[in-house]
Amino acid sequence: MIIKTKYHGQVEINEEDIWTFNQSIPGFAEENQFILLAFPENDVFFVLQSTNTPALGFVITSPFSFFPDYDIQLDEPVVEALKLEKAEDAAVYTILTVQEPFEQTTANLKAPIIINTTNQRAKQVILNDSRYETRHSIFPVGAEKE
Structure with a gap:
């Protein structure tokens, strides 16, 4: 299947790699299918690309990289919705708000995206955890670009 993307132009994807959000990402009610695309020569940042809307692509990362x-705990309804059987089947990502300069980019730790890697079900979860906010700086203050 060939799709048009926000950052990668036209790409060919495998349908079995599509992540399905049974409950869409908040604010994007019509968008339920996304694909994870890597940036060339980069293993930290990815694009969560809509398979239907070329202009809709979120830059994401594993929060554990930064x-x-x-540490999050998933409620039982989330575990059931994703049909998670083991914790190791869950992949966790956070959506980034990319800033200029890039060192001011922030991560939304309050609403991670959880994917069941065994069945490609995905869900954005809103955490009731006061430790996390929607805009955590991913670089220490004063960090310089490498």
């Missing part, structure tokens, strides 16, 4: 102590 916040090693990030």
Whole structure:
């Protein structure tokens, strides 16, 4: 299947790699299918690309790459909705708000995206955890670009 994307132009994807959000990402009610696309020569940042809307692509990352102590507990309804059987089947990502300069980019730790890697079901979860906000800086203050 060939799709048009926000950052990668036209790409060919495998339908079995599509993530299905049974409950869409808040604010995007009509969007339920996304694909994860890597940036060339980068293993930290990805694009969560809509398979239907070329202009809709979120830059995401594993929160553990920047916040090693990030710790979330999923409620039973989320576990059931994703049909998660083991914790290791869950992949966790956060949506980034990319800023200029890039060092001011923030991560939404309050609403991670959880994917069941065994069945491609996905859900954005809103956490009731006061430790996390929607805009956590991913770089220490004063960090410089490498």
